Amino acid sequence: MTYQDDDSYDDEQWKIKNHINTASCPHCGKTIYDDSPRCPFCGQYITSRQLLGGGRSTLTFIGIALLFLALAMFLISWLFSPPW
Numbered sequence: 001m002t003y004q005d006d007d008s009y010d011d012e013q014w015k016i017k018n019h020i021n022t023a024s025c026p027h028c029g030k031t032i033y034d035d036s037p038r039c040p041f042c043g044q045y046i047t048s049r050q051l052l053g054g055g056r057s058t059l060t061f062i063g064i065a066l067l068f069l070a071l072a073m074f075l076i077s078w079l080f081s082p083p084w
Contacts, residue, residue, distance in 0.1 A: 023034040028042040038045050 021034050022031050024030070025032050025039040025042060025044070025046065027039060027044040027046075030039065030041040032039050032041070032046075034048075036046065
């Protein structure tokens with residue numbers, strides 16, 4: 001069994017392989033450093049919010065959940081209100 005010296009690894013390849021401060025590019029999906037302002041593969045600019053997965057999809061989910069909650073509250077109050 002042969003072992004490779006630590007010097008034989010390129011520093012960037014070692015960090016990517018060991019997931020040191022890396023994330024997936026939200027545009028192309030390649031592994032990049034999480035502090036990169038721009039993806040070296042596709043060239044797109046990246047914000048920290050995009051790397052964390054936040055943004056419009058989270059707000060949309062919260063809005064839809066609140067809408068269903070309001071609808072459920074209306075239906076419950078309508079079903080259990082006495083007929084006048």
